Amino acid sequence: xxxxxxxxxxxxDSFVITFSFTARATLRSRILSSFSLYATETAINEFRGILFxxxxxxxxxxxxxxxxxxxxxxxxxxxxxxxxxxxxxxxGKYILEEAxxxxxxxxQDNPQELKEELGDLLFQILFLTEISTEExxxxxxxxxxxxxxxxxxxxPHVFGDATVNSVREVKxxxxxxxxxxxxxxxxxxxxxxxxxxxxPALKRAQKITSIASxxxxxxxxxxxxxxxxEEELMEFKAALKNDSRDKIEEELGDMLFxxxxxxxxxxxxxxxxxxxxxxxxxxxxxxxxxxLSARGINLQEATLPQMDELWNESKNKDLK
Numbered sequence: 376x377x378x379x380x381x382x383x384x385x386x387x388d389s390f391v392i393t394f395s396f397t398a399r400a401t402l403r404s405r406i407l408s409s410f411s412l413y414a415t416e417t418a419i420n421e422f423r424g425i426l427f428x429x430x431x432x433x434x435x436x437x438x439x440x441x442x443x444x445x446x447x448x449x450x451x452x453x454x455x456x457x458x459x460x461x462x463x464x465x466x467g468k469y470i471l472e473e474a475x476x477x478x479x480x481x482x483q484d485n486p487q488e489l490k491e492e493l494g495d496l497l498f499q500i501l502f503l504t505e506i507s508t509e510e511x512x513x514x515x516x517x518x519x520x521x522x523x524x525x526x527x528x529x530x531p532h533v534f535g536d537a538t539v540n541s542v543r544e545v546k547x548x549x550x551x552x553x554x555x556x557x558x559x560x561x562x563x564x565x566x567x568x569x570x571x572x573x574x575p576a577l578k579r580a581q582k583i584t585s586i587a588s589x590x591x592x593x594x595x596x597x598x599x600x601x602x603x604x605e606e607e608l609m610e611f612k613a614a615l616k617n618d619s620r621d622k623i624e625e626e627l628g629d630m631l632f633x634x635x636x637x638x639x640x641x642x643x644x645x646x647x648x649x650x651x652x653x654x655x656x657x658x659x660x661x662x663x664x665x666x667l668s669a670r671g672i673n674l675q676e677a678t679l680p681q682m683d684e685l686w687n688e689s690k691n692k693d694l695k
Contacts (some may be wrong), residue, residue, distance in 0.1 A: 442498065443515070446505050458502075466503040471573060473499050528552060550589050566590075577645045580635040588639070600637045607633050662689040 449458035473496040480488040501515070508514045512692045528551050531537035532545065539545050553569065587593065594600050607630045614622040638645040663685040667677050 377452060389583060398468045414579065443505070446498070446502050447624070449507060450509070461640070463503060463506055466499055466506065470496065473686065480482050528556075547589075550586075559605060574647055575633055576648060577631070580632055581639050581645050584632075584636050584639055593642060597640055600633060600640060604630065604637065659689040662692070 446458075449455045454458075460640075473492065477489065477492045478494055480492045494636075504515045504518055526535045529549055530550075531548065537548065540549065544596045554566075557566075557568070567587055569581050570579055570586070572579075573581065594603075607626060611623070611626040613628055614626045635645045638648060663682055664674055666685045667674055667681070667689070672681065
């Protein structure tokens with residue numbers, strides 16, 4: 376169905392005009408052409424500026440509606456069989472994948488790639504919302520209303536009378552408001568319910584320890600954490616000596632958890648730190664394989680001393 380927009384525009388004594396038209400950019404020229412028969416050149420220029428500005432504001436809404444209609448068409452009986460069979464759980468996995476691809480495009484500092492990946496992510500979000508609408512759970516309007524209210528509620532220093540003097544106070548207020556929201560719920564929610572189970576293990580551990588630290592459950596200094604790390608290392612060695620797989624796994628987990636605490640204590644994101652180290656490994660190993668190939672040596676046939684030598688070369692070349 377075509378959407379009709381009605382405008383009442385007024386500019387000093389130049390003109391007063393009221394009209395309705397189908398919200399399509401192609402009608403701009405028709406409107407201006409008709410208006411030019413009854414107005415001065417100055418009025419036409421003023422009107423053109425107002426009209427174009429207003430249409431620009433509504434352009435993103437029109438494009439959003441176009442994408443939503445596309446999704447509805449895909450889900451329709453005469454649409455795409457694959458899209459029709461998608462369930463909420465399926466789309467949840469796609470959202471996670473697309474979110475990671477957005478993060479990758481940010482790391483690559485590629486605006487074109489970022490634009491494309493943001494579009495992919497938005498598509499999946501709208502797709503999931505459409506499924507929920509079909510099941511009469513909630514609509515896109517409900518989603519937008521919910522997040523708008525939440526952001527207003529959690530920014531009282533912007534939309535209310537609260538005052539803050541630092542970023543730290545903003546974060547403290549945020550956690551306080553979240554705690555009040557949990558208290559208002561009738562379920563058995565806990566402090567950590569807001570941390571997704573689907574988070575990568577390092578990120579989830581750091582988020583959980585960050586929340587705990589907000590309530591005072593934290594180390595006093597990094598030396599204590601390092602001491603704990605040495606303790607966990609000794610227990611890990613004992614598990615290795617006893618050759619107990621379950622105990623080895625447990626102690627290794629304790630070591631990783633302690634390292635995450637050390638990262639958080641120094642405001643280092645553990646996930647980011649490990650990602651950078653992995654990238655560094657890939658660059659250096661690419662040097663190794665490249666040099667082996669240049670010497671006519673197949674990777675499967677290369678000896679460890681040969682690879683170690685090239686690895687040290689890559690380090691000396693500062694391949695960070």
